[in-house]
Amino acid sequence: MSRIAESELIINDRGGIYHLDIRPEELGDNVIVVGDPGRVPLVSKYFDAIEYKNQHREFVSHTGRVGNKKVTVLSTGIGPDNIDIVFNELDALANINFDTREINTELKSLNIIRIGTSGSLQESIPVDSFVAGTYGLGLDNLIQFYQKTSTEEETAILNAFKQHTGIDNNLTPYITKSGEKLLAHFQEGYHHGITVTCPGFFGPQGRILRLQLTYPKLVDMMTTFQYEGNFISNFEMETSAIYGLGNLLGHNCLSLNAIIANRIAKTFSKDAASAMNKLITHTLELLSNL
Ligand SMILES: O=P(O)(O)O[C@H]1O[C@H](CO)[C@@H](O)[C@H]1O
Ligand SMILES: O=c1cc[nH]c(=O)[nH]1
Known part of the structure; x- marks a missing residue:
């Protein structure tokens, strides 16, 4: 087994990994990732x-016990590029x-x-x-830097999306299925659909303030997309990278999102904090019983 060099696997003075500043023994087998560092203590x-x-930087982590499970809650910050750092370092x-500095012979799958x-x-x-996102469909380009293979089902949905x-060719979308074992636990009380990940909050999500858009019809096209019972439910900025890298690395991943804006009804939540609190408590309850 070959030794990974100091420049590739960067370990700090206290034995923590470079960006996350977590030591191996400080990580739970169950990891909750949130975008906002302020959400970590709320979990x-x-x-x-x-x-x-x-x-360290935007990566705040708390590790503890929920029932008999060791759980880490970690903030990722915003965007697929941050997920590249978080997922490679978690793995x-x-x-x-x-x-x-060698890869373990027995590999662990994190939830x-x-x-x-x-x-x-x-x-x-x-x-x-x-x-609960059934698939993560990325409009970002992160996965293009890794050797990804796709299932027939993923390829068929992606081709239908491109056609619709x-x-x-300026955009190179990709799609990955959620971790089915986890998704099976998050049924009642959840909508299910494809979660699209955008490499930005404004232009890539069709928001116009002062700049005109290259793809002004993209939001409409996503809303009307249908393929063999699959449709696009929501968009945000991390899920495609989480499902894409998580799948390549052999981890079980699920993306749960509280809807705070409805882009079709043009409404915004009046109490997003309550919705988030409900999602947090429900997720921890289900996680403790996995
Ligand atoms: O609330 P979080 O988890 O950060 O997620 C969403 O909020 C941010 C944009 O406001 C993006 O990270 C998006 O994915
Ligand atoms: O519209 C929204 C709301 C939250 N997060 C996003 O990325 N987009």
Whole structure:
């Protein structure tokens, strides 16, 4: 097994990984990722005990116990580029020996659940409701840097999406299925649909303030997309990268989002904090019983 060099796997003075500043023994097998660093204590306040707290840049993490489960809640910041850092470093903590710098012979699969906020692309999915993403469809280009293979089902949905939207070669969308084992637990109380990930909040999500858009019809095209029972429920800025990298690395991933904006009804939640609190408590309850 070859040794990974100091420039590739960067370990700081206290034995923590470079960006996350977490040590291998400080990571739970169950990881909740949230975009907003301020959301980390809103999750960990429901832990039965907190054992570790770390912070470096936007990556705040608390690790503790929920029932008999060791759980880490970690903020990712915004966007697929941050997910590249978070997922490679989480996987290194789980699957690389920090003393020998070699990949472990037995690989660990983490349960990784995103608890995020999102915009709805269907009038029937109102603000303050919850979506569990069946697939992550990326309009970002992160996965193009990795050797990804796709299932026939993923390829068929992606081809139908490209045909329906008439998207040009400047965009290279990709799609990955959610972790089915986790999704099976998040049924009642959740809408299910494809979560689209955009590499921006404004232009890529069709918002116009002062700049005109290259793809002004993209939101409409996403709303009307249908393929063999699959449709696009919502969009945000991390899920495609979470499902894409999580799948390549062998982790079980699920993206849960509280809808705070409905882009079709043009409404915005009046109490997003309550919706988020409900999603957090429900997720922890289900996680503790997995
Ligand atoms: O609330 P979080 O988890 O950050 O998620 C959503 O909110 C941010 C944009 O406001 C993006 O990160 C988007 O994915
Ligand atoms: O519309 C929205 C709401 C939350 N997060 C997003 O990325 N978009």
